[in-house]
Amino acid sequence: MVSYKDIQASNSLINDATAPRVAVFVGGTSGIGKLTIQALVATGASTRIYLVGRKGSEERTRTFIQELHTISAKAEVIWIEGEIALLAETKRICDVIKKTESRIDLLFLTAGYAPFGARKETVEGVEIAQSLEYYSRVLFILHLLPLLREAEAPRVVSVLGGGLEWASINVDDPGLKKPGSFNGMRAQVQYIAMNTVTLEQLANDNPDVTFIHSWPGWVNTGNVRRGSDPNSIMSWVVWLVLDPLIRLFSLSDDESAQRHLFQSTSAAFGGRGVSWNGKPGINSLEKQANGLFLVNYKCDCTPNAKTLSSLRKGAQEKIWNHTQEVLQQYL
Numbered sequence: 001m002v003s004y005k006d007i008q009a010s011n012s013l014i015n016d017a018t019a020p021r022v023a024v025f026v027g028g029t030s031g032i033g034k035l036t037i038q039a040l041v042a043t044g045a046s047t048r049i050y051l052v053g054r055k056g057s058e059e060r061t062r063t064f065i066q067e068l069h070t071i072s073a074k075a076e077v078i079w080i081e082g083e084i085a086l087l088a089e090t091k092r093i094c095d096v097i098k099k100t101e102s103r104i105d106l107l108f109l110t111a112g113y114a115p116f117g118a119r120k121e122t123v124e125g126v127e128i129a130q131s132l133e134y135y136s137r138v139l140f141i142l143h144l145l146p147l148l149r150e151a152e153a154p155r156v157v158s159v160l161g162g163g164l165e166w167a168s169i170n171v172d173d174p175g176l177k178k179p180g181s182f183n184g185m186r187a188q189v190q191y192i193a194m195n196t197v198t199l200e201q202l203a204n205d206n207p208d209v210t211f212i213h214s215w216p217g218w219v220n221t222g223n224v225r226r227g228s229d230p231n232s233i234m235s236w237v238v239w240l241v242l243d244p245l246i247r248l249f250s251l252s253d254d255e256s257a258q259r260h261l262f263q264s265t266s267a268a269f270g271g272r273g274v275s276w277n278g279k280p281g282i283n284s285l286e287k288q289a290n291g292l293f294l295v296n297y298k299c300d301c302t303p304n305a306k307t308l309s310s311l312r313k314g315a316q317e318k319i320w321n322h323t324q325e326v327l328q329q330y331l
């Protein structure tokens, strides 16, 4: 475990030279993304943040942005409205960013929820949580990679379940569309593994970019309540069991924010960023080198070697081909 004291010490070194000059947060309207934006702005470093979110969150997010300006005048925060569950919208949002920026230092992806209820699709025909937690995230990365490659220490952080992969995922029906394929548990397992195998593929193809798949542990953001249908058995289980457990055992908001800021900036992961004298992180290939890092809520790297070896053999190529098929019309 990287101690909280060490995390805070590392984050105290964030300054104009080491902070991401340009950062894009997708999912920063609530929860871990929002907390991490707050922590980044509170460093007082110069940074320009693109905060992407849906129309329904615009009003409260504009208030949040005003609050951020009172914390530090050196942070510029730009609101971009878009329906991020839609891939056509994701493309449009990326086009807006590409028009004004030539480099991006940090892409921080947190949109999503555990889909405990019935399968619900977007008008584009993909399950909503899968779009938020996987397809749209990958599409953001693919569109913004040319800008990330222009940065000195570019980084992509996807917050979901790094290190929690299972080998048994559905490679014949990656979108879990066939009757009987979808349920809340299978969806979680599927989306976590799809994130990891695709991020590893992207890391292999882009050796200068650092990729992190973070498992945040429990953070009391209300995320667990988002995905169940009202008055369903699952909504009662969430209300009576999961929610109280999360409230009791979750990391504090501040610690989660600082740990994600550390993951976004520290040289512990891949060697570039805020200098780090502690144990260097190992990537998903179990090497002390740049690549994909599966990082848990203690900021330990958890390569999950046996499962990943099996996913590499049986799933990585199939998932990558499927993803390209789904995304090609939005590239």
Ligand SMILES: NC(=O)c1ccc[n+]([C@@H]2O[C@H](COP(=O)([O-])OP(=O)(O)OC[C@H]3O[C@@H](n4cnc5c(N)ncnc54)[C@H](OP(=O)(O)O)[C@@H]3O)[C@@H](O)[C@H]2O)c1
Pocket: 026, 027, 028, 029, 030, 031, 032, 033, 053, 054, 056, 057, 083, 084, 085, 110, 111, 112, 113, 114, 128, 132, 133, 159, 160, 161, 215, 216, 217, 218, 219, 220, 221, 222, 223, 224, 226
């Ligand atoms: N919190 C935890 O304990 C925990 C544990 C393990 C994994 N995770 C995963 O980690 C990620 C980040 O978690 P979090 O707690 O920060 O999540 P969160 O606060 O519940 O939400 C994150 C973002 O997702 C957006 N979102 C949710 N549903 C949406 C929809 N239908 N369309 C568009 N945007 C939508 C939210 O937008 P609005 O603000 O507009 O609602 C928000 O910006 C999520 O994928 C979550 O499932 C969380």
